[in-house]
Structure formats: structure tokens, C-alpha cells
Amino acid sequence: MKCSEFLTELTSYLDGALDETTKVELESHLSWCHNCYVVCDTTKKTIEIYRDSNLYELPEDLRDKLRNAIVQRCSERDKPSP
Amino acid sequence: MGTIQPNISEPVSEELLLVQAAKRGDVAAYEQLVRRYDRNVFRIANHITKNREDAEDVVQDAFLKAYENLAKFQEQSKFYTWLVRIAVNEALMKLRKRRPERTVSLDEDIKTEDDSVPREVADWSPNPEQMYSQSELREILTKTVQGLPAGFRTVFVLRDMEGLSTEETAEALDLSIPAVKSRLLRARLQLRERLSRYFQKRASGDGEK
Numbered sequence: 001m002k003c004s005e006f007l008t009e010l011t012s013y014l015d016g017a018l019d020e021t022t023k024v025e026l027e028s029h030l031s032w033c034h035n036c037y038v039v040c041d042t043t044k045k046t047i048e049i050y051r052d053s054n055l056y057e058l059p060e061d062l063r064d065k066l067r068n069a070i071v072q073r074c075s076e077r078d079k080p081s082p
Numbered sequence: 083m084g085t086i087q088p089n090i091s092e093p094v095s096e097e098l099l100l101v102q103a104a105k106r107g108d109v110a111a112y113e114q115l116v117r118r119y120d121r122n123v124f125r126i127a128n129h130i131t132k133n134r135e136d137a138e139d140v141v142q143d144a145f146l147k148a149y150e151n152l153a154k155f156q157e158q159s160k161f162y163t164w165l166v167r168i169a170v171n172e173a174l175m176k177l178r179k180r181r182p183e184r185t186v187s188l189d190e191d192i193k194t195e196d197d198s199v200p201r202e203v204a205d206w207s208p209n210p211e212q213m214y215s216q217s218e219l220r221e222i223l224t225k226t227v228q229g230l231p232a233g234f235r236t237v238f239v240l241r242d243m244e245g246l247s248t249e250e251t252a253e254a255l256d257l258s259i260p261a262v263k264s265r266l267l268r269a270r271l272q273l274r275e276r277l278s279r280y281f282q283k284r285a286s287g288d289g290e291k
Contacts, residue, residue, distance in 0.1 A: 056128040
């Protein structure tokens, strides 16, 4: 596997969506290609750091306010029409 | 090296009962659905509009629109995927209103520098969580993801932050599965590249944020 082929498969690899043969080839490439190993590792860290980042959490008081407004507006309407 | 799996798995049948009750006009059942997904819709709307007040409006408008159109919801797909589709459209409409001079579309394709070739290949060490305060790190992450084109950003947010599958993301954004995969790869690589630059600067004692 070449470095460019590794990049093409990177997303599927991180998502656990590769077939076994391609996965073995990719991991064999990672075992000797340091640059690709670092790209793979730091891409995985990028996803994890965003997943754990709690960006844009909805504060509870605002959450209550929005939910009350939604319920109020829904109640003023007839039930969903077909 | 381990893989990364989406983190949402909702009990669908219980949810379907709530949807069916809401379809009959049971607002209390609908409120349960709002409670279940309001945080997700708020985050997605914030990522697209980059504006908190707009995101608040999107939460209200998306849930109201979903309620009004519940009868059209086909129960073979997930309520959440259908709701995300409505929320993404509402958020894009907000963006268009705010920036009428620019057409905003998730299909805008997206001429950037050749972003598929990694340039920064130094590992992150020490760990970014130890290098920055919580608020500094959040600022960097926000700025970095906001720098992506909307079409990449939205795919990354739905797939990697909100845990939709590739298929659900394709359905919610009305994209093909290969388009979702290709945008996700480019989004991940661009974010990796930009974060690496930040973390390298700090690690090398440059001090610039």
C-alpha cells in the first residue's frame, strides 16, 4: 500500500469499516511508515478531542426557556395535519 | 490502533410510541422528544450559523416545523435523522438571511489549497489538554472547525460530533454516501492539519495561539 492509498482508506479505517484484507495491508503500512502512523494517530486524536469538547452546550436555563416556548407554540396549533 | 465508533444508539421503539402519540396531538409526548434532542439541535445549529441567537431561533423553528409536519414523517427512518434534516435546513435559511450577498449551500464546492496531503507530521506531545486551559482549548477548537467550508463542517459535526452514521448523514443532508465519505475525510484531514499547527507552535515555545 502506498501513502496515497492509505489516505484514501483512513476514514473507513478509523470508522472500523474496512474489510479484513485492506485493514491488514493498512496496518502493515503503518508499522513501517512513520509519517502515515502520525497522521493516523493525530487524526484519531482530532476526532476524539472534538467529540469530548462540549462545544456549544445548551445551558439548563436557556434550555427550559426554549422548551417552554416550543411547547407553547405547539399547543396553540391544531394537531399535526396529514 | 483502535477505531472510532459513533456514540448514539437510541431505543427506537419507545421513541416511535412518542412520535405516534405526538402525531395524535399529544404535546406532552412531543415535549419528551424535544428533551431528547434539543441539545443536539442547538449544537448543530450553532456550528452552521456560528451565532448563538440564530441557533436559539433554529431550535424553536425546527421543533415547531417538525411538529407541524409530523404526519409526513415516514416511520421507517429515525425521527432524529428526520429532525436533523429539518434543523440543517432551518440553519441554512438563517445563514442566507444574514448574508444575502452570498449564496449559502452545502453543495458549494469548495476550492481550497490541496488539503489532502498532510504537511504537519509531528505527533502531539504533550497532550493538548495539558498544554492549554479548558477555555483556550475550546476557543481553538471552535475557531478551527468554524474555518472549514460549511459543506465539510456540517458533515464532520453530524458524523463525528453528533454520532450519526454515514447513511444517516447522507439522508439528513441529501448527499450521496460517497460524497459524505469524501467530505468527512477532507474535513478530518483539514482539522488535523490546523490543530497540529496550533499544537506544534505551543510545543515549540512559539507562544502564539
